[in-house]
Amino acid sequence: MIVLWELEGKGGRRYSLFSWRTRMALRHKGLAFETRPVRMSDKAAIAFSGGGTVPVIKDAETVVRDSWAIAEHLERTYPEKPLFGGDIGRGVTHALNAWVDRSIVPAMLAVIVADIHERVDPADDAFFRQMMEKIVRATLEETRASRDQALRRLGSALAPLQATLKRQPFVSGAQPAYADHILFSVFQWARVMSPQEVLAPEDPLCAWRERMLDLFDGFARNVPVA
Amino acid sequence: MIVLWELEGKGGRRYSLFSWRTRMALRHKGLAFETRPVRMSDKAAIAFSGGGTVPVIKDAETVVRDSWAIAEHLERTYPEKPLFGGDIGRGVTHALNAWVDRSIVPAMLAVIVADIHERVDPADDAFFRQMMEKIVRATLEETRASRDQALRRLGSALAPLQATLKRQPFVSGAQPAYADHILFSVFQWARVMSPQEVLAPEDPLCAWRERMLDLFDGFARNVPVA
Numbered sequence: 001m002i003v004l005w006e007l008e009g010k011g012g013r014r015y016s017l018f019s020w021r022t023r024m025a026l027r028h029k030g031l032a033f034e035t036r037p038v039r040m041s042d043k044a045a046i047a048f049s050g051g052g053t054v055p056v057i058k059d060a061e062t063v064v065r066d067s068w069a070i071a072e073h074l075e076r077t078y079p080e081k082p083l084f085g086g087d088i089g090r091g092v093t094h095a096l097n098a099w100v101d102r103s104i105v106p107a108m109l110a111v112i113v114a115d116i117h118e119r120v121d122p123a124d125d126a127f128f129r130q131m132m133e134k135i136v137r138a139t140l141e142e143t144r145a146s147r148d149q150a151l152r153r154l155g156s157a158l159a160p161l162q163a164t165l166k167r168q169p170f171v172s173g174a175q176p177a178y179a180d181h182i183l184f185s186v187f188q189w190a191r192v193m194s195p196q197e198v199l200a201p202e203d204p205l206c207a208w209r210e211r212m213l214d215l216f217d218g219f220a221r222n223v224p225v226a
Numbered sequence: 227m228i229v230l231w232e233l234e235g236k237g238g239r240r241y242s243l244f245s246w247r248t249r250m251a252l253r254h255k256g257l258a259f260e261t262r263p264v265r266m267s268d269k270a271a272i273a274f275s276g277g278g279t280v281p282v283i284k285d286a287e288t289v290v291r292d293s294w295a296i297a298e299h300l301e302r303t304y305p306e307k308p309l310f311g312g313d314i315g316r317g318v319t320h321a322l323n324a325w326v327d328r329s330i331v332p333a334m335l336a337v338i339v340a341d342i343h344e345r346v347d348p349a350d351d352a353f354f355r356q357m358m359e360k361i362v363r364a365t366l367e368e369t370r371a372s373r374d375q376a377l378r379r380l381g382s383a384l385a386p387l388q389a390t391l392k393r394q395p396f397v398s399g400a401q402p403a404y405a406d407h408i409l410f411s412v413f414q415w416a417r418v419m420s421p422q423e424v425l426a427p428e429d430p431l432c433a434w435r436e437r438m439l440d441l442f443d444g445f446a447r448n449v450p451v452a
Contacts, residue, residue, distance in 0.1 A: 082314060084314060085311065085312040085313065085314030085315055086311040086312055086314075086315060087311065087398075087399045087400060087401070088308060088310060088311030088312075088315040088319075088398045088399060088401075088403045088405075089311055089312060089314040089315035089318060090399055091394055091396060091397060091398040091399025091400070091403070091405070092315060092318045092319050092322055092397060092398055092399075092403075092405045093314075093318050094390055094393065094394065094399075095322060095386065095387060095390045095397050095405065096318055096321060096322060096325075098386035098387070098389040098390045099322075099325060099386040101386070102385055102386045102389070103329075103386065159328055160321065160324035160325040160327070160328045160329065161321060161324070163324040163328070164320055164321045164324045167320065168317055168320065170317060171317060171318060171321050172313075172314045172317040172318055173313045173314060173316055173317025173318075173320075174313060174317070175313070175314075177314045177317070177318075179314075179317070179318045179321065
């Protein structure tokens, strides 16, 4: 049985976006796993991994940290039901991973950061505020005031993916693969921690998100959300 | 013999960035081809393709237009030496194609548009200026004045690719594939039409560009440049 360490917020919400990449990858491979909740401010709980961030997995005796390294480990160890589909797919998916992390994640964070703050574990309240206000260079209260602008910036950042999803049902083509799990993690993070709808109903990303929520018997749909 | 229609500027410079994707894809597949220069303002020369833009190829009796459609045609018709490496690779490469076209191409255009204008076919001079000033929403003269700002925006747009190329030698992983040709086309466009160096020597993109210029016996290196 694989064990996954991930963040837990109020009401049992599992909100680490990077852990959602790992959750989806594990289900994609058809692997059973159990989870261990970790507080954001409690680095000691995952010190055994050699790092201070989730996700961390333990697969038999192997400990792997970092969502990308975990995806590579799963693809290497369980080659059925591919996440990358070979060397080229893995290489290009890495480029997409870097793009999502540096362009789309910050754009989404600016929209939902105050909503996330309301739903983290109370023990993480001050830690979260201090860390995030540094990252977004504004107080949480200021981010609420500039939300419309942040939503427009998010829309611009997502435009290339809208174009892609007009042509094909998944980022990875006809079927979902790890590139979809990467992008989906950003929307699942929003869905679990924010009551705002960030997509217009006619946006091709909206129908794609529904397809992702349907995967693995509604695995990502049936969780505590905002 | 495959025939490629592409733009020609002053001094025999082949400067269509989208045609460079096709040129590299053809050489990647080891396919011989000859080229037909087209002026940007001369839509009649390629009307047979059903469209008004290059690249267009004629492969035996099959005419294909649009660089993405050409890449798919080549991969389907000549499966050896893969450009995508399967369905997942093709899907994710399409997402990368859309990202480069909507984020990196406009950022590069803002840096080099006035340089390109000086090197287009004199018959395209007015046509090019009118079209490009609409796209960049500035006169060519204004773009020269705001170049430093444009260079910084280009640097931000390229940051995810710098991160990827610190980890792996090509966008597509250990070996180049179509995702590399997509990105390379933007730098080759700049190289052929602008005397400016757009990358710092320590940028991982700089060493990657050299590796791309070395491919296929220096195919992209040995052409008329700015």
